[in-house]
Amino acid sequence: MNEKQTNVAAASDDEILGAVRRRLAGVEPLVPSPQAWRPDESRTDRAARTSIRTPARLGGLLSLGVIAALVVVIVGAGLGARNGSTGRATPVPGPLTTLVYELAPANGAQPTAADLDTTVQIISDRLATLGAAQLVVTAQPPNQVSISVPGAVDLVALRELVDQSGHLEFVLLPPETYGSYSQQYVPGATALPAVGDAIDPALPAQFTGDQLDPARSVAAKDTSLGQWVVGFAFKDAAAAEFATWTAAHVNDYFAIVLDGKVLEVPYVLNSIADGAGEIGGDFTEASAQRLATVLKYGQLPFPLQLVSTSVATPPPSADALASSIVTPTVATPSDLPSSGRTLGDPKAPVTLDVWVDFRCAACEEFQVTTMPQLISNYVRPGELKIAYHDFVVIDGNDGTTASRDAASAALCAADQGKFWAYQDWLLANQSPSEAPGAFSLDRLTELARRADVDMTSFDTCLKSGRHNADVLAESKQVPSSAVGVPSFFIDGAVAGVASSGSVSTYADLSAAIDAALAKAAAASPSTTPTAAPTLMIYVVTSADKSLADIAARFGVPLAQFEMANPLIENYNIILPGMTINIPPPGWLPTAAPPSQSDLP
Amino acid sequence: MEMVAVERGSQELLERVGSARSFDDVEDVGASFEALYRQRYRDVYRYSLLMLRSAEDAEDVTGEAFQRAYAAWRSGHRPAGQALPWLFLITRRLVIDRSRRRRLLSWLPLASLHPAREPAGEADTGRTEFWLWFDRFAEELPARQREVLILRYQRDLDDEHIGEILGISSSAVRSLVARACERLRRNPEIWR
Numbered sequence: 164m165n166e167k168q169t170n171v172a173a174a175s176d177d178e179i180l181g182a183v184r185r186r187l188a189g190v191e192p193l194v195p196s197p198q199a200w201r202p203d204e205s206r207t208d209r210a211a212r213t214s215i216r217t218p219a220r221l222g223g224l225l226s227l228g229v230i231a232a233l234v235v236v237i238v239g240a241g242l243g244a245r246n247g248s249t250g251r252a253t254p255v256p257g258p259l260t261t262l263v264y265e266l267a268p269a270n271g272a273q274p275t276a277a278d279l280d281t282t283v284q285i286i287s288d289r290l291a292t293l294g295a296a297q298l299v300v301t302a303q304p305p306n307q308v309s310i311s312v313p314g315a316v317d318l319v320a321l322r323e324l325v326d327q328s329g330h331l332e333f334v335l336l337p338p339e340t341y342g343s344y345s346q347q348y349v350p351g352a353t354a355l356p357a358v359g360d361a362i363d364p365a366l367p368a369q370f371t372g373d374q375l376d377p378a379r380s381v382a383a384k385d386t387s388l389g390q391w392v393v394g395f396a397f398k399d400a401a402a403a404e405f406a407t408w409t410a411a412h413v414n415d416y417f418a419i420v421l422d423g424k425v426l427e428v429p430y431v432l433n434s435i436a437d438g439a440g441e442i443g444g445d446f447t448e449a450s451a452q453r454l455a456t457v458l459k460y461g462q463l464p465f466p467l468q469l470v471s472t473s474v475a476t477p478p479p480s481a482d483a484l485a486s487s488i489v490t491p492t493v494a495t496p497s498d499l500p501s502s503g504r505t506l507g508d509p510k511a512p513v514t515l516d517v518w519v520d521f522r523c524a525a526c527e528e529f530q531v532t533t534m535p536q537l538i539s540n541y542v543r544p545g546e547l548k549i550a551y552h553d554f555v556v557i558d559g560n561d562g563t564t565a566s567r568d569a570a571s572a573a574l575c576a577a578d579q580g581k582f583w584a585y586q587d588w589l590l591a592n593q594s595p596s597e598a599p600g601a602f603s604l605d606r607l608t609e610l611a612r613r614a615d616v617d618m619t620s621f622d623t624c625l626k627s628g629r630h631n632a633d634v635l636a637e638s639k640q641v642p643s644s645a646v647g648v649p650s651f652f653i654d655g656a657v658a659g660v661a662s663s664g665s666v667s668t669y670a671d672l673s674a675a676i677d678a679a680l681a682k683a684a685a686a687s688p689s690t691t692p693t694a695a696p697t698l699m700i701y702v703v704t705s706a707d708k709s710l711a712d713i714a715a716r717f718g719v720p721l722a723q724f725e726m727a728n729p730l731i732e733n734y735n736i737i738l739p740g741m742t743i744n745i746p747p748p749g750w751l752p753t754a755a756p757p758s759q760s761d762l763p
Numbered sequence: 764m765e766m767v768a769v770e771r772g773s774q775e776l777l778e779r780v781g782s783a784r785s786f787d788d789v790e791d792v793g794a795s796f797e798a799l800y801r802q803r804y805r806d807v808y809r810y811s812l813l814m815l816r817s818a819e820d821a822e823d824v825t826g827e828a829f830q831r832a833y834a835a836w837r838s839g840h841r842p843a844g845q846a847l848p849w850l851f852l853i854t855r856r857l858v859i860d861r862s863r864r865r866r867l868l869s870w871l872p873l874a875s876l877h878p879a880r881e882p883a884g885e886a887d888t889g890r891t892e893f894w895l896w897f898d899r900f901a902e903e904l905p906a907r908q909r910e911v912l913i914l915r916y917q918r919d920l921d922d923e924h925i926g927e928i929l930g931i932s933s934s935a936v937r938s939l940v941a942r943a944c945e946r947l948r949r950n951p952e953i954w955r
Contacts, residue, residue, distance in 0.1 A: 174951075176944040180915070182954035183947065186900070187916045189893035190809060193818065197804030357798040428798075 266465040331372030344430040374401035380458035382451035391451035402438025410434035491591035507548030512683035518554035521569040565599030575624035699745040828854040908943035
């Protein structure tokens, strides 16, 4: 008893502390490895102080994780959708991306033809994991590799697979410089390199990726940590070497380095006898898979340098085409009498000849703003018929045949009595800049489909160019006084000289038509019984300033004008689209003027 | 009382140790803090576990300590020197908070306040053995002396760093160690 106490008393502090230290080391198996770092950005320090810690906070962390997972799923779905679209039965839509890489000479050596072949093989194998079926890797001697990928492609993922030389190194971080796991506080120690840092090139590599067994590099999820890791294993000879080396460096840090960048800085826990291990660190599933792929197919003989990236865009696919077509906002009424390219009662006293080029933007403007007024005010009452003629001019500007093709297609539609419906679609889908691409044969065909044209005969007609000559011949017959498109003629005389300086407005044309009507009435009084003067209807356009202006233009006294329009309360407020009764000369309000709601 | 004083001291010290260093490179913040987290997670957890003797509490405290450290780090308050003492300062305040709350809770008739002492399963005799030993160790030593030894065991923290964490001088640390040794010497079953 006494003796024991003496011994105990004799124990030094160091002895006691050493024993406590060893005992405390018993806690080590209870200490888990860190989970993936997920900072809770939303939390503030103050909130943490006032709230009692409950599982709810863990819930918050979890939900962050769920959000992250969702983001991955969404992004993944997006990629999937894009890949899906490339896999359709229709010819591959989207651009053809071509990347050209060059084998950069390294260590004073020039790449040989064999190196080039090896590189092509490795790159093909690596890229096969992308799942892009039509991806083509070709050697371009003497020292280039080209990669062609049709369709939408995730260039970032592709380049990450290609750009890595795949040069993996295991580099010891000398304990005298960097400290070790057991001796963390070495005076003057250099900080350990962080993930992504460039490794000090002076440090020699103890092992390299060449010594790994390619078949055994896999990406896997470490379920206990919930992290992605890349498993590796050394080949037999290197495995023994690795075992010896790890035994000699227990507690030392080493860096796992890929292409000069630190992937992870682990320390040697104990000797690794079987030469197999895991690279942990900062992996996502995708990056782990990428590294596993790169390790599996080996290191490139020479580093690759991107020389050029080009994207060639083929003609848009049928889908893209269909979705680029818009429905006309202004459609020619189908209930009006029409024959071929003439709209209106064949017996109408006045004919308005309109010369158009379907690529011309002004023709489209005429179609949208003026044509509806002409139709409701003159064509529908049977006073006017409108005849369209081809005047192909824009082709001459750019040397294409788009205008001719469009006109030819319109004639093909006219063969089926569908000219007016088809020209609505043509004008609505022309290019605002009059570019020829809007009237490619594919688009012309698609427009016909939309306009309910019978496709069998239309296709034959358009493809055979049946009406091409007709169009060109007609274009030559345009009256020499025509100055452009659209040009308007009544009885061979220019009608509706543009008062605005550009396109003839409704006012220009209606004045000319009225004059022609009066002339026709005078010329053939017997055939046209003198009817009581009737009201004309005018639709206000945005160019009209006031009612007085309009009255002056039609040569009607304002007082009579007001009598004819009893429903307009304020003559100073006129809005585009309003309809106004225009009293002809000598009109008196004997009969009640039509109410505006009765008007077409 | 003593605890409160220590805490106030450590708060001042936290501000001193973590005095702002300006970093322009914001991009770098996340990456290097993550490295710190990976490197030091186990150290912080071990300390929390030994102080609180509950795996659940230790996990909570460790998580929260890194959250706070991250908030400080992002706002530019970074350790001027070694990161580990800085992390321990943050952790220690949380540990004290936690044990104080636990003391309040213990007035209520609640069972199982020490989950770590629950039988960890027949197979885990090693764990049980450790906790049995640690209970004796903790019973014998007052809180301050125990903490000094736990910190000493942490990755070779020197007396100066331990003093910074506890808010005392390094000579006070040495005297606490000496007194702990004195007590242990009288209870050889703890260290033999």
